[in-house]
Amino acid sequence: MTARTLAWTGFLAVAAFVLLVAGRLTALDPVENLTLTLTSPVQRILHDATTPIANWVNDVTDASGLSAENKRLRADNERLMTELARAREDAVQLRKLQDATGIKQQFPNDTFVAASVVARDSSNARRMVAISRGRSDGVKDGMIVVTEGHSLVGTVTKTFDSYAWVTLITDPTSAVSAMVQSSRAEGVVAGNYGGSLNMEFVGQGAAVQDGDFVITSGIGGGYPPGIVIGRVSAVATAGQDLFQKVKVDHLASLDKLEQVLVLTSFLPKTFAQP
């Protein structure tokens, strides 16, 4: 290794640590905002140009997964059509009851800001996206992001003037207080490597079955209650374990997000210890 090579390596190592510290101190925020502003149009062009090839490659390399998904979606479709008819009937009944008792809807004044996904985290370890709305649009750290169908996408973790970073629920650092809709069994839905979701801290006695919907519980104040996260896809119980191992499939197609909604009327609450 020559002296010049050693000097370059040392310089890069020092630069890496300086950048890590600068990143922690948010000193790089203006540069990141400027970079996203300048490169997002080019990124969009490159992204759109590659999408058909990427879709083809992804379909070919995941043929068995597609077949299984297709089978599951057919079964889901049949079940959902039945549930839709029942839900419509229930909605009519509920509206009559609300009118009669004067009870208001849970979130009558929810406001959303629509945003486009302009960039994605390119690493395998993290799951983040950048959206086209930022501080100037009223987006703040901690706000909740959902799909157009109102299933949970993630949380705004960094805001710039015209962009914001959203940490997806599948990110390994993400944890959401959740409950199983049917049995009200509570736990924490945490992201893991590979984009999977696990529901943790579900007690052995709790009733959890494949296909159950998992929703936010609202405990902790980080998320409003009742937002759909996904469905239970596998439950494993072992006698010696304190908790069940619950695998959850997210409802939103997080790898192909294009449009999202930021819930601007909700900000996470912070509770002080008594």
Added chain:
Amino acid sequence: MRYWVGGLIAFVLALVQASSVQQFHILGVVPNLLLVLLTAWLVVRGLDDVLPMIGVAGISLGLIGLQAPGLVLLALLPLAGLGVIRELRVVHSDFLLFLVLVAAATVFYESVMVLGVMLAGGGHDLVAAFTRDMVPATAVNVAIAPPVYLVMRLARPDPRGRRLSY
């Protein structure tokens, strides 16, 4: 090769990685074309040539690809150490050496990324990190390596011509 040319190539590679390559999900992971290309550059053209590109690529991918620039730069830095192995000439076949270096560089890169996640307070499931991140990422990067190497070999400047170095 001049500094600005290497820097420009590294920036374009980072842009392509962040906007195009990240759409490909093979075995559940995104191929790291940038890392494979930098490793090919290292094997074909040497460490002196690739070090400035590592700097530009790391910072650019961090800024464009929603990652901490310092962390990406740190994850790419083991390439410098792997460059020493190349200089030692322990393997006679450049291609075989290249495949080994791609695998090693991927393991180092993903390890630094996983460490970053753990320092951020999550992802303590190391078995999942190994089986769902490191192993598939290494396999995919090694799989895309041969065509990249072929292109790099064909694009190598003629040693009899004008010397193109920093």
